[in-house]
Amino acid sequence: MALRRVFLASAGLLVFLSSATSGSSQEFRRWLASHLENGQRIYMSGVTAQGRVVQNSHGMEGVGCAMCHGPDGRGGTMHGIPVPNITVPLLTDPRGNEHNGRTRPAYNEETIKAAIVAGIDSGGNALHPEMPRWTGLTARDLDDLIGFLKTLGAVRRGSPEMSQGL
Numbered sequence: 001m002a003l004r005r006v007f008l009a010s011a012g013l014l015v016f017l018s019s020a021t022s023g024s025s026q027e028f029r030r031w032l033a034s035h036l037e038n039g040q041r042i043y044m045s046g047v048t049a050q051g052r053v054v055q056n057s058h059g060m061e062g063v064g065c066a067m068c069h070g071p072d073g074r075g076g077t078m079h080g081i082p083v084p085n086i087t088v089p090l091l092t093d094p095r096g097n098e099h100n101g102r103t104r105p106a107y108n109e110e111t112i113k114a115a116i117v118a119g120i121d122s123g124g125n126a127l128h129p130e131m132p133r134w135t136g137l138t139a140r141d142l143d144d145l146i147g148f149l150k151t152l153g154a155v156r157r158g159s160p161e162m163s164q165g166l
């Protein structure tokens, strides 16, 4: 009898534990998906997951980073101005990068925010006004956007794929 009770109790505990962990991993997945969706929508269309247009210095509505930096973040040109590759491996390359004749050190989480919101790069240079200042991003939007940037291309500087992208 005693053994049977121990068995039932531990079986019950197992059921409880497995439902608790699967519940929380589902919640975690939902949480992750909602943040990623917000970051992706801002990147692709300049609108948050809640449908709010992100205010910017160009007064653009419904236009995201993808228009200039490309859906894969590898840049190109816009109005004749070179648009840099903003995939995270390149932004955080410890050797820094050179763009439009300027050099800058590797970005970190703070300096990347300053580039997006205020147009100041990691070397303290003002970015060309062609790069909009995204003043309408909340702290959460910024985190979500950077989270999404991290999912873009794990392409390293100097690799053949990267020179194709540029």
Ligand code: HEC
Binding pocket: 042, 043, 063, 064, 065, 066, 067, 068, 069, 078, 081, 082, 083, 084, 085, 086, 091, 097, 099, 100, 104, 112, 115, 116, 121, 122, 126, 127, 128, 129, 130, 131, 132, 134, 145
């Ligand atoms: C209208 C075109 C345009 C749009 C839209 C745009 N950018 Fe840019 N961005 C540029 C240009 C051009 C530069 C380079 C400016 C310079 O050379 O001074 C730039 C530079 C940057 C840099 C600095 C990169 C470096 O290596 O220093 C970051 C980071 C960046 N953009 C992120 C974003 C993000 C995130 C978004 C969307 C929220 C965005 N940009 C939307 C045109 C754009």
